[in-house]
Amino acid sequence: MSNMAGAAGNTQITYTVTFPEAQAHYIDVEMHIKGLKQQATEIKMPVWAPGSYLVREFAKNVEGFVAEGNGSMLYAVKTSKNTWRVSTAGVKDLTVRYRVYAFEISVRTSFVDASHAFLSNSGVFMYPKGMLNEPSTVKIIPYKGWTKVSTGLDAVGNDPFVLKAPNYDILFDSPIEVGTQDTFDFIVDGVKYEMAMYGSGTYNKDRLTKDLTKLIKAQTSLFGENPNKRYTFIVHHFLKGGGGLEHLNSTVLGASRDAYSTEKGYQGFLELASHEHFHLWNVKRLRPIALGPFDYENENYTTNLWIAEGFTAYFEYKTIRQASLYPESTFITTLTGDINTNENQPGGKIQSVAESSFDAWIKYYRPNENSANSTISYYGKGSLIGYLLDLEIINSSNAQYSLDDVMRYMYNEYYKSLKRGYTDAEFKLGLEKFAGKKLDNFYRDYINGVTVINHDKYLGYAGYKLIDELAGSNTPALGVATSNTNNRFLVTTVSRNTSAWVGGINVNDELVAIDGTPVTDMTTILNGKKPGDKIDVTINRDGLEMILPIVLLKSNKTRYKIEPVDNPSKKQLSVRQKWLAL
Missing domain, CATH: 2.30.42.10 (PDZ domain)
Known part of the structure; x- marks a missing residue:
């Protein structure tokens, strides 16, 4: 171990990225490390992409690893699935070259063809062991005809093709789009937003700008600030596209190119954008304590993805409602859909939402034919937990507080003041602070347990009730x-x-x-x-x-709908008004 120490702090790390065979889906990477002082240097490739909780083994796409120093080839041996050990005795400047095959279309994996390159950086850039805190520079030499770079990374000087990262957490959290993407900008309260649209689509720039501005303002108001100076939406359009992945000051969205043409399709895109943008606060800054600093070689376990993802799924449509981008009826319809999905999944009686969070690494991203019978989604169930706690807090505080206040308090307390993630117990205390009561039974039943949710109790706070339209059937x-x-x-x-x-x-x-x-x-x-x-x-x-x-x-299927109760009380109406932003 001693001959690996003392390397960090005096090194300079640069990458040159080229695409000589873009049509064959290859990224060529040259990594240069200057200022080494050790006998051997271990070069590692991450095994997963933060925000997507599955070990994806990115090293499987690496070819042709070679190392050079002092004008000669150096001895390099692969010592584990994602580690190459290079003999660097007497070598101050090390050059490593390798290729990455990139042909998987998703928001979390790299893809290259002759039309563009999308770099999901944790699957592209290797790092020297012990140097995750070191800055680096990335120079991109584009393929023929490519003219633009879109990323959350800052450019060096006035050259958009030369980028800098203060450390590897930032580098790995800043995907890069290179090509001829359609870009347009708008400013929201001093923050510059860039839309980078790859592929043709039926989107209307004016409508997107107008609606995203309203949404961004609503989410910023909830937390009290936007911590970014700029933010990039990278949108990939395909015949059938979907999914999103959050980053510190950017996001990647998958979209169907013609979806914008229908109100349902446009609403779906807006909800996706809302979800991923909300993550810039919830997860990327306000986070479970296990999710940062990251271990890029192993699973990072937490039981709180129901907060990180589930609450984000809830605020995805709550903040759209708060921005007046759809009526309260659509909010209720969306919530009804979440309830029906959750209550009709048998796995909800088997796996708790805390277990679902912890087991994401082996279950959520690897479903099989029995998953619906044995698991529940921390997205869907977590979203329901969000609405339950929202109504509990609003009701208990006589409409003075809501779950919004909890999120803002936790953001200020843990991200800004303590500068760390929260534990499960600490988030529970934050909820109790605004609910004005202990939530031990709630956690026992709905978070750590699999008790059937009493929706009528919580909906009743706002003067609503849940009706099963199939209750009287004998089918x-x-x-x-x-x-x-x-x-x-x-x-x-x-x-x-x-x-x-x-x-x-x-x-x-x-x-x-x-x-x-x-x-x-x-x-x-x-x-x-x-x-x-x-x-x-x-x-x-x-x-x-x-x-x-x-x-x-x-048949054990249910089909729920939410209806207002007859003659709601004054308090129920005040809770409803607070909840639905009426």
């Missing part, structure tokens, strides 16, 4: 989802405790017939049947036909 259900391939109905999911689950139907079974009648339409296969009936289901399993006797059970 049987098989309990499967299928795909239709050439009129062959293959089972893709079997829901827990349904007729199919109990009767032994498996995923990948082909449904051939019901009581001898061929299956041609899944919507009519149980016509005339009722709960308690026995049916014979003919299936094809691995090429073998068999008949399974099945007892039909009542």
